[in-house]
Structure formats: C-alpha cells, structure tokens
Amino acid sequence: MERILTYAEAIREATEQEMARDPTVILLGIGVDDFKAIYGTTKGLIEKFGPERVFDTPLSEDAMTGVAIGAALAGLRPIHVHIRMDFVLLAMNQLVNIAAKGRYMYGGAVSVPIVVRAIIGRSWGQGAQHSQSLHSYFIHVPGLKVVAPSTPYDAKGCLIKSIRDDNPVMFIEHRMIHYQKGHVPESTYTIPFGKARVLAKGDDITLVGISYMAVECLRAQKLLTEVGISAEVIDPVSLNPFDLDAIAGSVRKTGRLLVVDTAWVTCGVSAEVVAQLTERFQDSQQIRVQRMGFKPVTCPTTKNLEDLFYPNSQKIASAAYTLVHNNRKFWTPTHVEPPEIMEFRGPF
C-alpha cells in the first residue's frame, strides 16, 4: 500500500526526521509553536524537541534572519519559517548582503547553512500584500539556492536536502499545494537540486510549471488531451540551480514551450527560462515560446478581478492550443475552479 501524505505533512515529517537525526537543526519563526502550526507543518515539534530548538520569535523578521545567520555561523542549522513570503521583504538585507555573500566575501572561511521557508499565499481575497511570489528576487542573487517543489514527495526530499546543504536555501511553498496528496516514503531521502521532474510525457508542447503552476499545468495537460494535444509537463523543482538540460531536451522534441509561473512575468523565472533556451537553440532549431504568469498589476481582492489576475489550467490549455496551432486556431475549455481554491476559507 502506498503511503499517502499531504504536502504540509511531508514538510512536517522532513523537519521532524532531520531534527531527530541532527541536534544542530533548530526551527524558528513567527507562529511555529502556534496551535495552527503554520498550516500543520510544524505540528507537535515543540512538544518533541522543546522550546529551545523550536521557538516563536518576536515580529522582527530582519533581526531574526540575522540571528539565524549568526547561529548558522556558530554551527547550528536554523530553519526560519515565514508564513507569508511578503514578510521576507523585511529580511532582504540579511539574506542578500550577508547570507548570500558570506562565504564568497570571506574567501570561503565560513558557510551559512540556513533554510528560509517562504510560503506564498493566495485566495479568499488576500490581496496586495499577502499573495506575492517573489522567488525571482532570490534567484537573481548569486549565493542563494532556491527550490519550489510541487509534490509531497519532492517537498520532503527537497526540505531534507535543504537542511543538509551547507548554503542558504530558500524553500518556496505555495499555500494551494499544502493540500495536495501524494506518495511519501517514511524513510528519509534527499532530492538533488538542479534536477527537473517530468510530471507527464508528451510530444506536442512542453509546459513548464513553477510551484503550484505545475499542478495547474497537469490539469491543463488533461484538458488538452480532449483536443488531441499531447503536452509534456515539467516541474523544475529547483529554480537555482536550474535544470535547463531537461527542458531543452523536451523542447527539442516538441518545438514549443510555455512557461507558467505563479508570479509576474517580467524579469521572472519564465523570462529567464525562455531567454536561456532561445540562446541555446538559436543556431539549431526554430522554437515557439510563450510565458504566462500574474497580470502586470497588484493583486486585487475582489473575486472577479482576482480570477483575471491569476493564471489557471483553462488559460494554460488555451494558450498551449494556440501555440500548437501556430496562432491560427483558438480554443478555450470551460473553467472549473479547482477544489483547493473553491474550498479555501483560511486559516490565513
């Protein structure tokens, strides 16, 4: 029998197993000891490991990031949790100026093994300041690893890898995949960084989905089979390092690429992937490319505008269809609101 966990449970299990294995791992962040337990991802850990290794922090994201880095310099492996990626903006100075650069600017004398869990919010009108996906900010900076797994299996393996890595790792989680269920082995295992995962095989077009958009790309892939299009769906899993080879291999076969991000398009992951692939293929193969993400505005609260703002499986399928038909045929499947969005009422 397959062992099935949710994404949130997979994160909790990875944390628990690593904390049990390695006494230098600590867990801090606003609300990690709360009864809501960061959507269940830290449940029971304070009871198991005590209030010195698991602690709630003051609302001091900037200083606490520095504290985590300082503790890492002294030999601990802190996991710093942010219930919203928007709040990580307060910690940018420590992350960019110290965590990312520490090893290089001190000529290899130190390393900074911290994990920053940054959760992307969405749904139920969380609006302008509670819904941002800012992973591209971190990818831009050399010295920060960035991972954004989309399945429970990869979440567990990636988090364990992140904890064991001797460098700062940004671990990006989308709130809407916390509910996704999937096979997760009980034993500990690591997922290598820089290795993409093919979620579905296909020949006509390559769909690359970042984080939650991998789930939406899979839904789009099913919709596309109804109109005779076979889409390959790839989840990069790790955004820095990035497995360009896997995507290039797929696009060599399909000739078409649609990159869907759970973020704005400009200067984002989708822009980067398309640019790198175009560079690689410019002398060898004509390819068709497209990017999709948030509309280039602030996230509105009201539902009808929010629906326009976000990419979804319907929009992905429709864009893929047009790409495959070289802009000469159009089709839009009916939109079915996925259960995780339809049912979401918090906790926030």
Next chain:
Amino acid sequence: MYEKFYRSLYRIRRVEEEIARIYTTDKIKSPVHLSIGQEAVSVGVCEALGRDDIVFGTYRGHALYLAKGGDLRKMIAELYGKATGCAKGKGGSMHLIDTDVGVMGMSAVVGTTIPLAAGYAYALKLRGKNSVVASFFGDGAVDEGVFHESMNFAALKKIPIIFVCENNFYSIHSHQRARQALCNIAERARVYGMPAERIDGNDVLRIYERVMKGVQEIRSGSLGPRFFECMTYRWMEHVGPNEDFEAGYRLRSEAEPWFEKDQVKRLGDFLDPEARQMIEDEVEGEIREAFEFAEQSPFPDDVDLYTDTFKEA
C-alpha cells in the same frame, strides 16, 4: 458628549456584528480582522481629533476608519469587493482608506504605516499646517525594528504625531510576554524622548481626555510626539467572525474582566433611554442602508484590473 461617543461606539460595534453575521454567507470574500471589544481606543482618540487631522492604521482598521468619519457605505462595499468601495474593491477589509476625512490607509504588513505617519507629520510641520497625525498599531508592531526607528525619528524632529499603541496583549496567538522582555511599552517609548503614558481599562473617556490634552499641546506649539499605550482586549479570533476561547491559547476567564469594561454598554447606560433608543434606531437604519448599497453595487469591470497601477498624466 456622551451621546456622540455612544453613537460612534455603538455604530462600530453593530457594523462589525453585522459583518460577522453576513460573513457566513460568503458575500465577503476576504479576511476580516474585527475590533469588537477594542472600539474605545479608536473612538477615544478620534473624538480628540478634527477632520483635518490624519490617521494611519492597520489591517484591523474598521473601528479606526469609522471613528475618524470614514464613509460606511464605501467600507461595506469594499468588503463586498464592489466597484463602489473605498478602494474600488481592489483593497478589501485590510486596506481601507478615506482621504476626505483624513483616513490615510491601512496596511496588512505589521508596522509598515508607523513611519508613513511620521513622514506625514514631518511634511505637515514643514508645510506649516496645524494638523496632527495619529499612528495606530498593535503591541506586535512594537517588536519590529521600524517601530523603534520611527520613535527615534519622531522625537529627533519634534513632529506633530500621536502614537497610539492598541495593546490587546496578543499578536495572533502569541502573548506579549512570549515576545517582549519588558511589557510596559509606554515606558520604553519614553526613553526615546517623548511624553508617554499607559492608559488602563479600555476607558474611552480617559483615552479621549489624555489624547485631547496631547493634541492641544501640540496645536499650541509644543511640538513633538506623544505616546499612548491603550490597554484593551480583542474579543473575537485574530481573523474571522468567531470567538476562539476554545482554541486553547487564552481562557475566557482572562477575557471576562474586559467584557465588564465594555464601553458600548458603559456609555449607553449614561444616556437616558429615549435618547439612546433614537441613536440606536438611526444607526441601525444607516447600517441596513449601507449593506443594501453594497449588495446592489456592481463588481468592478474587467478593465478595472489594469487601472491605478500608476497615476496617469
């Protein structure tokens, strides 16, 4: 005076009770942070302010918005996500604004409006205006570096600002004791170089009186910040329409003394029954009308998604 205070307190309480009631119908599709139990702070402070004075608040901002004279119909429409809302349906409950009456906005990121209020006050001083700014924030915001940096700047530049810390003891479910080594916030504010006091008991009249004195001092030329730590208590859950005494992080017995200090009841009891009834009837009518307005208003058009990213020339 009691009538005015009662009207404001009763209105805020009843508006939020209606929000909580309607919330279960999913007509309001965004998180709401209710101020039920804490109304006295916004009312006490705002009664001491004039229309030209300015307030900055937090995501828990319904009470402040209403106490300062914000348009009720536009607020409810905003919660409903309607085009007639105070932010055209794009901001929701956490981002209320009504610049006509000096409500300069609320932010969902803790602590972020404190320096905005300081900057606004600096500008008022520079431009020779006689208004004051009131900056509202919670005990949680005091954990943030930006709070301390703003205190220092305000004292340094002697700007016309009133800092109002609504100390309800909790940041979400974390008690102040779990976050701060010293719990007297006013005492800590004082060492930045400003008069600071703690006002106990959620007492609307006392808050009004003390803030009024501070505002008058500032207006009569004794510039520089004043700090008020107003002790209060949140009756409902951190976010959402329900009570949460079963959740385990606090006990109902801790809340009971604060129920006793209910300022809506206290001020109501000061009034003669007829005057009180008249106020209540008027407020109920206004609330009914505001919810009807919200119900009947249209949602924004699709093209509105793209407006207001920038101010167009």
